[in-house]
Structures are given as C-alpha cells and as structure tokens.
Amino acid sequence: MRSFLRWSAWLCLSLMLWTVAVESTHNHPTQTEASSCSICVAAHSTSPTVSCASCTPVFTTIGLLREEDAVAKAHPDLFDLGIRGPPAEL
C-alpha cells in the first residue's frame, strides 16, 4: 500500500512537471490558432492595472480625545454591598 502511494505521488508530480514544460514551450504555426489557444491568450494578456480615482489615503480628524478625571467613591453605600433585611413572613 505504501509503495502504491509513493508511485502515485511520483506519477502525479511527473504529470504536473510534464504539463508545465509543454505549456511553456508550445507554439502554433499560425497566428489564428494562437489567438484561440487559452494558454497563449492568458500568457499574452496585459496584467490588470489598478484603476482607482482616489487611491491615496485621506487623513481627516473625526474627533478629539477629551480626558476627564475619574473620581471613585471611597465609601460605597451600604445597599450596594448586597446586604438585605431579614426575610419577611408571608
């Protein structure tokens, strides 16, 4: 089983390398065949350019940081501690 995986991996790798070699070295006898070949069309097409009117960043102020002093309570209220009264009878 392990040798089968190894041979299939080598087969796939060799097919991929063979395809790359053939695609990069193929040629066409006439220009009309080259214009219909998808590999040649993709190889000779121009690279896409960025067409953006406002590609430069715009830096504006959207707000100001205002610091305020935070004053904590030194003595919390007794009710804030969760102390409750005795249970009421129903």
Ligand SMILES: [Zn+2]
């Ligand atoms: Zn071609």
